[in-house]
Amino acid sequence: MNISFWLNGVCVSGEAEPDTLLLDFLRQKGCYSVKRGCETANCGLCTVLMDGKPVLSCSVLAVRAEGHKIITLEGMQKEAEEFGSFLADEGAEQCGFCNPGFIMNVFAMLKEIPDPTEEEIREYLSGNLCRCSGFVGQTRSILKFLQYKKAQKEGEE
Amino acid sequence: MLKIRNYIKVKSVAEAYELNQKKTACVLGGMVWLKMGNRNVSTAIDLSGLGLDTISETEEEFVIGCMTSLRDLEVNPALDAFSHGAVRESLRHIVGVQFRNCATVGGSIYGRYGFSDVLTMFLAMDTWVELYQGGIIPLAEFASMKKDRDILVNIIVKKTPVFCSYISQRNSETDFPVLTCAASLIGEDAVTVIGARPGRAMIVEDTRGIMKGFKKMTKKQREAAIRSFAEYAAQKVPVGGNMRASAEYRKLLVKVLTRRAWEAVGGMKNEY
Ligand SMILES: Cc1cc2nc3c(=O)[nH]c(=O)nc-3n(C[C@H](O)[C@H](O)[C@H](O)COP(=O)(O)OP(=O)(O)OC[C@H]3O[C@@H](n4cnc5c(N)ncnc54)[C@H](O)[C@@H]3O)c2cc1C
Ligand code: FES
Ligand code: FES
Numbered sequence: 001m002n003i004s005f006w007l008n009g010v011c012v013s014g015e016a017e018p019d020t021l022l023l024d025f026l027r028q029k030g031c032y033s034v035k036r037g038c039e040t041a042n043c044g045l046c047t048v049l050m051d052g053k054p055v056l057s058c059s060v061l062a063v064r065a066e067g068h069k070i071i072t073l074e075g076m077q078k079e080a081e082e083f084g085s086f087l088a089d090e091g092a093e094q095c096g097f098c099n100p101g102f103i104m105n106v107f108a109m110l111k112e113i114p115d116p117t118e119e120e121i122r123e124y125l126s127g128n129l130c131r132c133s134g135f136v137g138q139t140r141s142i143l144k145f146l147q148y149k150k151a152q153k154e155g156e157e
Numbered sequence: 158m159l160k161i162r163n164y165i166k167v168k169s170v171a172e173a174y175e176l177n178q179k180k181t182a183c184v185l186g187g188m189v190w191l192k193m194g195n196r197n198v199s200t201a202i203d204l205s206g207l208g209l210d211t212i213s214e215t216e217e218e219f220v221i222g223c224m225t226s227l228r229d230l231e232v233n234p235a236l237d238a239f240s241h242g243a244v245r246e247s248l249r250h251i252v253g254v255q256f257r258n259c260a261t262v263g264g265s266i267y268g269r270y271g272f273s274d275v276l277t278m279f280l281a282m283d284t285w286v287e288l289y290q291g292g293i294i295p296l297a298e299f300a301s302m303k304k305d306r307d308i309l310v311n312i313i314v315k316k317t318p319v320f321c322s323y324i325s326q327r328n329s330e331t332d333f334p335v336l337t338c339a340a341s342l343i344g345e346d347a348v349t350v351i352g353a354r355p356g357r358a359m360i361v362e363d364t365r366g367i368m369k370g371f372k373k374m375t376k377k378q379r380e381a382a383i384r385s386f387a388e389y390a391a392q393k394v395p396v397g398g399n400m401r402a403s404a405e406y407r408k409l410l411v412k413v414l415t416r417r418a419w420e421a422v423g424g425m426k427n428e429y
Contacts, residue, residue, distance in 0.1 A: 019159060019160055019161035039193070040193060044253055047255045053228075054254060056255045059187070059188055059189045059256075063164050108254070124254055125253075127253010
């Protein structure tokens, strides 16, 4: 089946089987940040944004993306770099495998809840599993990132 | 792996029903559950073009389209207010936000999964399901029916006032629940639902009328009724053991969660 949709702001099209998963289709299109970390829709590593909402690309059929807007980490390089430095500063990254899905969901969270509490952060990100850490560093890095963003905004005003 | 030979985005529920009469056909909800299986599907039927992904509200009821995501249910302010936060509480521990943006209420109710938080919660309200062939029937009836090839179109929640509390016990956050419990005053009726027994959620029948007239009871009477009903529920509700918990543990949980859920409802007294 021929499908087309918006991928990181560019219209792409291609052939997909009826059972091709969005995850595999995105990788075929060169988005290697999108990875599979489990077989049970549990790990959140495959998170992409579909019309602005975070979804598990391992559980969505590629054909269902038809006409929609998909954003992967490749489409958020600048933002990811900025936030990534906070992750690194807090030593939150160990092997880094969980990173792409985690960052996508952090951005989805900040769009929905601009100023989340620690409790809200934990709840929103509980579907992202990290095998190396207990999320303490990650949470700290988000809180510091938010402080930085706030200070930046106040500076502009 | 889930294998699909044909994918059809249907133009009407009637078309979906026709296609679904073939044994090898399959309706797609959010596909989160389906994709874990090893089915060979001849025709995958996609309902996502029918506008069935919204929650509408009238004076009398909420009509929730089968394709509504669990996340949309969770963040719906009207349902949250109506259920005193219970709907949100029943959903927010299910895996993660991304997951709940995918999983649908139709797939969750149709599946009648033993572990279902969703089924437990909806049984604790005046809920009906609208089936394409079967018409509109009470959820409790649907929950005990065998799976057939009908299409679940809408979930209807009547606005009979509820005072409701939802609790689940999990071994770890975002895992399947070990036990679920909802306590609810639906109008004058005190309804208790226990799920993840690990069997399908069931309404605990109060054959002795222990909770009868709960709304009008004094604080002391309530405390006594709750204590005695919690004991009764633990005796009455069939529980089993599985990899998550033993039957003995679940039996204890039935008692504790029933008591806690009813204490929460009792504490809402100023509101009713
Ligand atoms: C890893 C994992 C963890 C989970 N944890 C929990 C949990 O803790 N608590 C909980 O309550 N639930 C849990 N669930 C279940 C989940 O919440 C959903 O209920 C489940 O995924 C089904 O929803 P779906 O939209 O994905 O349906 P699908 O997987 O698409 O479909 C499920 C079934 O319903 C049928 N179907 C779907 N829609 C319709 C319709 N409109 N009419 C007729 N038939 C239909 C399909 O043909 C299929 O047989 C979990 C699921 C997974 C995979
Ligand atoms: S790959 Fe693990 S949730 Fe999608
Ligand atoms: S850093 Fe290794 S999985 Fe998260």
